[in-house]
Amino acid sequence: MTSTTTTPPRTPSTTKGAAVAPAATHHADGLDTLVLGRRIRHLRTLRGMTLDDLGAAIGRAASQVSMLENGHREPKLSLLSHVADALGVPLTDLLRTDPPSRRAALEIELERAQRGPLFTSLGMGQVKVGKSLPGDALEALVSLVGTVQRLLTEHAATPEEARRANAELRAQMRSQDNYFPELEEHARTLLRGIDHAGGPLGQRATADIAAHLGFTLHYVSDLPHSTRSVTDLANHRIYLPAGNPGSSDSRSPLLQALASHVLGHGEPRDYADFLRQRVQANYLAAALLLPEDSAVPFLQEAKSERQLSVEDLRDRFAVPYETAAHRFTNLATRHLGIPVHFMKVHEGGTLHKAYENDGVVFPSDALGAIEGQPVCRQWTARVVFGLADRFSPYYQYTDTTSGTFWCTSRVQPSSQGAFSVSVGTPFAHVRWFRGRETTERTASRCPDPTCCRQPPEPLADRWADRSWPSARPHASLLAALPVGVFPGVDTTEVYEFLDRHAPQTP
Known part of the structure; x- marks a missing residue:
């Protein structure tokens, strides 16, 4: 993403219908x-x-x-x-x-x-x-x-458009090493506003940021099922789920909602804009949970001792492993000079999301999209699912067609099944990481189908004509992408929720 500037909220239409996207009648001096x-x-x-x-x-x-x-x-x-x-x-x-x-x-x-x-x-x-x-x-x-x-x-967000938008966004993120100075400065300003002394951002400090921005917090049991939070801009309220079901960190949904407000996010113009806004909100939330001014010295010291570890970053700032892994990719190249890649892979073997600026080649379709693509069985992100010990960090070297990479990976549960979260780097940079001494090593020939796509010949000979699996397809396999201004959100349900909870005017 070359710029994190967002568009202001769309001006309501003068009609009772939906707003029309206006043709350009404005000139350089702002005259309409x-x-x-x-x-x-x-x-x-x-x-x-x-x-x-x-x-x-x-x-x-x-x-x-x-x-x-x-x-x-x-x-x-x-x-x-x-x-x-x-x-x-x-x-x-x-x-x-x-x-x-x-x-x-x-x-x-x-x-x-x-x-x-x-x-x-x-x-x-x-x-x-x-x-x-x-x-x-x-x-x-x-x-x-x-x-x-x-x-x-x-209806413009076809699967093809969504995959293309994802690919373009990932390329933009790679071009600037997944580091956004504007968002770092936003985080710094917010933390100064509550006199945060540095280090981990606790639940109390998170609530202080909301209060500093003029919002009150309301935890409810009937939050719309398609949302993680709902912001009432008219009454400066943020609604969050009581108990935060399905969330491993109750601070994240609140910080993401506040981030969208701080960044002036309006209704997304298209699916690509929706993705950009989501990346920006997630980035700013992570920059608040792991402040740059505290995280960078911590990582630089670990590098000097050749003991870089995502687990240590997680423990130092009391965040989920995935948040620490994401944040590491924000800071590693800009501040440590280390190219990296990140992967989140479903236990079924498909790639959920990923980032790279270190030359690793992810599986992709003809449009360059990687989401939903099968990951090689030899990669760390797949091997880790077969381990009996899922609590200790797992390290592995993998020889691939694009070079040798070292990765560390962990498995985490979710409502959609287990996922592995992996961070890796080329062999030339592994000397800075804890776990570099591992003897675990595999070789991947993917995308050559004989690597892991095709079954071994003895198995194929034994079962090819004697079996018939009944597939369990994803619910979204044949469905179109969710429609609406905010894909997947039931707007009627949200508005009815706000009506129920809005303060009554005398």
């Missing part, structure tokens, strides 16, 4: 020519002036005034000063950013839609937007365009 044109037309008609009258007053042809009012040209400030004088208003009145009337707002929205990619892609003819267009027809057209745009947006 459509709004400007409608303000000039509104003021001209109020004064009973014709196009010829205004044109004569400013020394321009009526056709030029019409172009100005329709937003087809960007005027110079000197011309706008003449227009303001002719209309008898201050220049600031012309430059206001709000439409002069509801009718004008609807006309602007329809004009933007007609100039945008939606009309072009549908091959639709243009509707003349003028005073002859009845108000009810204008309302219906804008609402219809908004509905079409919403439906297209909701």
Whole structure:
């Protein structure tokens, strides 16, 4: 991710329907020519002036005034000063950013839609937007365009698009070593705001950050099943599950909710934007739990002693192993000069999520997506599932087609089954890590199918024509990706929940 700047919340539509994605009518100086044109037309008609009258007053042809009012040209400030004088208003009145009337707002929205990619892609003819267009027809057209745009947006997240968005995001993260200085500074500012002295961030300090940002916390038993938390921005409340079922760290859902608020996240524009927001929120939450100013000296000392360990980082900051592993990838390359990779693999052998900047080659599909791809049985992330001892860290060298890598891995349970979480580095950098003395070593020839995709020949000869497995497919195998502004979230359920819990106004 080359930038962590997020878009502000989307401005609500002026219609009762969904908002239409506007075509660009803003110019480099921030001037919106459509709004400007409608303000000039509104003021001209109020004064009973014709196009010829205004044109004569400013020394321009009526056709030029019409172009100005329709937003087809960007005027110079000197011309706008003449227009303001002719209309008898201050220049600031012309430059206001709000439409002069509801009718004008609807006309602007329809004009933007007609100039945008939606009309072009549908091959639709243009509707003349003028005073002859009845108000009810204008309302219906804008609402219809908004509905079409919403439906297209909701159904745009095809599996192919999602996989491509994941691949692009991972490439951007790799390009900057999974380190985001802007988010580190956000974390630093928040910790200063509560006078955090450094080290682990306890539950009390987490609540202090919420209070510092003006939020009260409410633990409830009926949180919508599709959410980890719900933020009521109107009443500055954050709702969290009582007991935090399914979460190994009760601080994370709260910090992620606060991160989205701090970063100004609005409704995601598309699935890629949704993924970026999730990565940013998770990153900022981890940067608060393991502050850079405390974690980096701890890791640098461990490196100097050649005793780098994800377990030690976990224990020092009292976080889950996966959080410590993620955070290690944020800091290892930037501050320690060590390239790394991270993997989370389901017990079924499929890759759940991963990151690398050390040259390891993950299994991928034709689009470059890695999620759901089978991981080689010889890799540490798969071998660890076969161990009797799942409490001790496991270390292994793996010779692959892209070089030799050392990894450490642990297995953790979840409601979706067991997952292994692994952190690794190329052989040239293993000297800094605890566990480098391991004698465990395997060789992987993947993607060569004879490595582990195909069964050994004796087994195949014995069972190929004498067996028929009944597959247990993932529930999502044939389903489309969840639709909606926030994929997978039942918006109606969330709004009904907020209605139940919002403070009653007298």
